[in-house]
Amino acid sequence: MTPLLNPLKKTELIGFVILAAIIVILLPAVTDAFRLNLVGKYLTYAFVAVGLVLCWGSAGILSLGQGIFFGLGGYCMAMFLKLEASTPEATKIQSTPGIPDFMDWNQVTELPWFWEPFHSFAFTLLAVVAVPAILAFVIGFAMFTRRVGGVYFAIITQAIAAILTILIIGQQGYTGGVNGITDLRTLHGWDIRTDTAKTILYFVNAFLLLGVIALSMLVRSSKLGRILVALRDKEDRVRFSGYDVAAYKIFVFCFAAAISGIGGAMFTLQVGFMSPSFVGIVPSIEMVIYCAVGGRYSLIGAVYGTLLVNWGKTTFSESFPELWLFAMGALFIAVVMAFPNGLAGIYKSHVQPLFKRLATRNSDRRDAPAEAPAAIAE
Amino acid sequence: MFADYSWSELGSIFAMQGFAGLVLFSVFVLMALGLAIIFGQMGVINMAHGEFMILGAYVTYLCSNFFQSTAPALMPISFFIAMVLAFFASGALGMLVEMGLIRFLYKRPLDTLLATWGLSLILQQAYRTIFGAREVGVTLPEWMMGSLPLTDIIEIPINGLIVMAITLAITLAVYLIMFRSRFGAKVRAVVQNRQMAGAVGIDTERVDRFTFGLGCGIAGVAGSAFTMIGSTGPSSGQLYIVDTFLVVVFGGATSLIGTVASAFTISQAQSTMEFFLSGSMAKVLTLLTVVGILMLRPQGLFVLKVRR
Numbered sequence: 001m002t003p004l005l006n007p008l009k010k011t012e013l014i015g016f017v018i019l020a021a022i023i024v025i026l027l028p029a030v031t032d033a034f035r036l037n038l039v040g041k042y043l044t045y046a047f048v049a050v051g052l053v054l055c056w057g058s059a060g061i062l063s064l065g066q067g068i069f070f071g072l073g074g075y076c077m078a079m080f081l082k083l084e085a086s087t088p089e090a091t092k093i094q095s096t097p098g099i100p101d102f103m104d105w106n107q108v109t110e111l112p113w114f115w116e117p118f119h120s121f122a123f124t125l126l127a128v129v130a131v132p133a134i135l136a137f138v139i140g141f142a143m144f145t146r147r148v149g150g151v152y153f154a155i156i157t158q159a160i161a162a163i164l165t166i167l168i169i170g171q172q173g174y175t176g177g178v179n180g181i182t183d184l185r186t187l188h189g190w191d192i193r194t195d196t197a198k199t200i201l202y203f204v205n206a207f208l209l210l211g212v213i214a215l216s217m218l219v220r221s222s223k224l225g226r227i228l229v230a231l232r233d234k235e236d237r238v239r240f241s242g243y244d245v246a247a248y249k250i251f252v253f254c255f256a257a258a259i260s261g262i263g264g265a266m267f268t269l270q271v272g273f274m275s276p277s278f279v280g281i282v283p284s285i286e287m288v289i290y291c292a293v294g295g296r297y298s299l300i301g302a303v304y305g306t307l308l309v310n311w312g313k314t315t316f317s318e319s320f321p322e323l324w325l326f327a328m329g330a331l332f333i334a335v336v337m338a339f340p341n342g343l344a345g346i347y348k349s350h351v352q353p354l355f356k357r358l359a360t361r362n363s364d365r366r367d368a369p370a371e372a373p374a375a376i377a378e
Numbered sequence: 379m380f381a382d383y384s385w386s387e388l389g390s391i392f393a394m395q396g397f398a399g400l401v402l403f404s405v406f407v408l409m410a411l412g413l414a415i416i417f418g419q420m421g422v423i424n425m426a427h428g429e430f431m432i433l434g435a436y437v438t439y440l441c442s443n444f445f446q447s448t449a450p451a452l453m454p455i456s457f458f459i460a461m462v463l464a465f466f467a468s469g470a471l472g473m474l475v476e477m478g479l480i481r482f483l484y485k486r487p488l489d490t491l492l493a494t495w496g497l498s499l500i501l502q503q504a505y506r507t508i509f510g511a512r513e514v515g516v517t518l519p520e521w522m523m524g525s526l527p528l529t530d531i532i533e534i535p536i537n538g539l540i541v542m543a544i545t546l547a548i549t550l551a552v553y554l555i556m557f558r559s560r561f562g563a564k565v566r567a568v569v570q571n572r573q574m575a576g577a578v579g580i581d582t583e584r585v586d587r588f589t590f591g592l593g594c595g596i597a598g599v600a601g602s603a604f605t606m607i608g609s610t611g612p613s614s615g616q617l618y619i620v621d622t623f624l625v626v627v628f629g630g631a632t633s634l635i636g637t638v639a640s641a642f643t644i645s646q647a648q649s650t651m652e653f654f655l656s657g658s659m660a661k662v663l664t665l666l667t668v669v670g671i672l673m674l675r676p677q678g679l680f681v682l683k684v685r686r
Contacts (some may be wrong), residue, residue: 062488142673151423151487152676155623156669162620163665170658281620285495292492325503332496336489337482 015300016213023206023303033195040202040270042310043209045070047263049291049302050209051256054216056288057296058225059252060232061149065157066260066287068164069132071279073261075168075175076131078274079115080124081184081192101183106173115174121188128265129258136257140250147246149235158281165280180275184268192269205266212259213299219255220299228252289328292335295344304343390532391653399649401538401607404545406641408600409618410625411552414637416593417626419569420586422480423491426498427622428615430472430594433501434464434601435516435610436509442516454519457602461544464602465595472594476587484586498615505612513611522606537606544603548596549638555592556634565589569632628668630678640679644668 027039048066056062088098096109103111117123139160143153168175176182184192191197219225231238231245239245268274277283286309294305309331316324339345409431416424424430441460445452452459475497483490518537525535556562567575568585576582604610625644629636644664651660672678 056488062491064491143676146673146676148673148676151421151491152627152672154423154488154491155627156672159620159624159665159669163662163669166658166665167662170656170662282616285492288492322503322507325499325506329496329498329500329503332499333479333493336486336493336496337479340486340489 012217012300016210016217019213019300019303020210023209024203028199028202033199036202037198037270038314039307040198040205041267042307043202043205043303044263044267044270045287045290045310046209046303046306047212047266048260048287049294049306050213050216050299051259052288052291053294053296053299053302054219054228054252055256056291057298058220058232059228059249061249061253062154062288063157063253063256064154064281064284064288065161066256067279067281067284068157068161069136069257069260070264070267070283070287071164071168071274071276072132072135073128073264074268074274074278075181075264076118076124076127076261077265077268078181078184079118080121081187081268082181083115083118084187085183085185100176100181102176102179102181103173108173112174128261132257132261132264133254136254137250140253141246144246144249144253149249158284161279161281161284165276168276168279176275178276180273180277182273182275184272187269193272198270201266201270205270208262208266209303212262213303216259216299219252224248224251289332289335291342293331293342295342295347297341298344301342301344301347308343393532395649395653396646397534397538399646401541402649403642403645404542405600405604405607406621406625406645407545407549407638408541408603409597409622410629410637410641411549411634412593412596412600413622414626414629414634415552415556415596416590417623418632418634418637419565420484420589420593421487422484422590423487423494423623424480424593425491425495425619426475426501426615427594427597428617428619429498429501429505430468430597430615431601431604431618432505432610432612432615433468433471434461434598435605435614436505436514436601437464437467437598438602438605439509439514439516439610442518446517454521457519457522457606461599461602464598466598468598468601469591469595472597473587473591475594476590480590481583481586502612502616509612511612513609513614515609516605518606541603541606544599548599552596552634561585561588624665624668624672628672628678630680633678633680636678636680643679 023039023043028036031039048070051069052063052066082100086098086100091097091099091101091104094101094104096104099108099111118127139157143149143156148156169178171177186192192201220228227238227243227248231243231248235245264274264278267278290306290309291302292305293309294303295301312327312331313324316327335342341348409427412430413424413427416422416427438457438460441463442456445456445459479493479497480490483493522537522540525533526539527533554562556565564575564580564585567578567580568582568589572582575585601610601615608614621644625641626637628644629638629640647667648660648664651663654660655663
C-alpha cells in the first residue's frame, strides 16, 4: 500500500485531462438530456467522494457523516430557491401568503428568523460553503484537539448524522419534514426545470467538480498534503516533531465539508428538491463506498467510483430491484477484502504494467538488441 | 402544564413513565451487551449487529408459529425455547462471519466497519426475500399478555416485566461468563494484552471466534426479547444500531458496568423528556447531550486501563 506521495506527477495530470474530457465532452455528446441530468446528479456525489479521499485517504479520518454536509449545502440552496418560489402572488391562496407552502400547512404564520437571510443570493452562496465548514470546524475542534480519532470519530459523526435527520424530520414546519423542500422553480427568474437549464447546470457542475479536484490536487501536493499523509501513518511522530496535528486534521475535515456543501447545492439545483434522505446514515455510508470503490487514495478514482456505483444502482434497481442490495453488500465486502485500493489500485497494479509492457515491447521491436536486457529485467 | 392533574395522578404518571424508561433501559442493555463484548472487548465495529438481533427475532417468530401449529401444549414455554434457539442461530452465524470475514480485518478497524455494513445490507435483503417486506409479529403465550394493576391508576404491562427479568438474567449470565469463568478470564487476558496472552498458551484466535459468537448470540436473544414489545421487519435492526453504539461508547467501550450505567442514563433521560417534549425532540436532545459529553470526555463514563 504505497500512497501517492507526490500526486502532481505527469500521470496524474494525464488522468485529470482524461477525466475532464470524459465528463465535459464525451458524456454530453453521447447521452440524452435525461441521462445527462442523471449523470449530473451522480457527479454531485463525487464532490463528497473527493472530500473523502482527502479526509480518509490522505489524512486517515473516516467520517461517516459526510451526508450532513452534503445535506446542509443542499438545504441552504433549497431554502433560497423555495423563498424565491414562494412570492406573495404565487402563494396567495395560503392563509399566510409569502411563506413556503409547507410552513403554511404546519400552521407556521411567519418566516422563521433563520430563513430570513436566504432571501439574498450572495448570502446563500456563502452559506453553502460556510455552514458545512463551520459545523465541521465545531465537530473537528471538539474531537481532534482531544485526540479522538479512528473508530470513535466514525461513530460520533454517524450519531450526528442521525441527530440531524431526526431534527429535520421532526421540525416539519421549519424544514419541510420527511418530504424535504420540494417544488423549486426558478433561480433569479431563470427556470431551472427546462432541459436547456439542466444542461447548463450540468456544465457548471462539471467545471466546479474539476476545479475542486484541481484544488484538492494542489492541497495534496503541497507540504500540507504531506503532513496529512505523515500524520495518517504515524501521528505521534508528527506531533513530536512540533506540528499541531489537530489543526491539520480540522483543516482537512472543514475542506471536505465545504466541498460536500457545494455538491449538495448543485444537487438541489439539478434535481429540484432536497430531502432528509440525503442527510442520514445510509447515504453517508454509501458515499464512503463510492470513494472506496474508486480508490481511497485517488481523487480521480473517486469520481469514476461514484459514477460506476450509481450507474450500477440505477441499472440494477431498474431491472432487478431485489438484487441491488445483495450486489451493493457484496461490493462493500469485496472492496474491503480484495481491493482495498479500489479501481485506482486495480489500474495501478494491472493496467499500468500492461501499458508499460506494451511500450517496452514496441520499443523492443524497433530496437532488437534491447530485448535481452529487458528479459533479464523481468 | 401540571395544573390539570392531581398529586396522585402526577405521581402515577411519573411512575408509569419511569417504568417505560426501565423497559427502554432493558432493551438498551440487551442490545448493548452484545456490542460491548464485540466492540469493547475485541475492538471490532460490527455494523451488522442489528441484523443479528433481527435474526433472533425471526427465529422466535418461526418458533412460535411452529409450536402454534404442531404442539400447542408447549406454547407457554415456546418463548424460552425460541430464545435458546435464537442464541445459537445468531451465535453460529456470528462465528461463521468471524471465520470468513472479520478474522482478516482485525488490524483495519475502519475497514471492518465497511465490510460489516455490506454484510448488514445482504442480511437485510435476505430477510426481505425470505420473510417478506412486511413486519411480522409474534404470537405470545397467554400468560405473557395483559397487565398487572398496581393501584387503580397504575398498571404495569406483564411483557415489560418479562423483558426486564430476561435482561437481568442475561446481564448476570454475561457477568458470570466474563468475570467468573475460565473462558472469561481468557477473553479479558486477550483484551488486555494479546501478545502476552498468546505467549502463555491461550489460543487467541479461538478466543476471538467464541467471543464474537457470544456477542452475536446475545444480540439474538435481545432480538428474541424484542418481539415481545414490537414487531419485526427486515430493516428494524438499522433503527437501533446508532443508539446502541452510542450507549456502548458513552459507557466507556471496555467496561461492561459502564455499558449498563450509560444505558440507564440514556433511557431514563429519553423517557422523561418524552413526557415534556415530542418524541423526536426528546431523542435529538438526548443524543446531542450524549455526543456533547463524549466530546468533553471521549473515553466515556467508565474507563478500564488497557495495554494495546
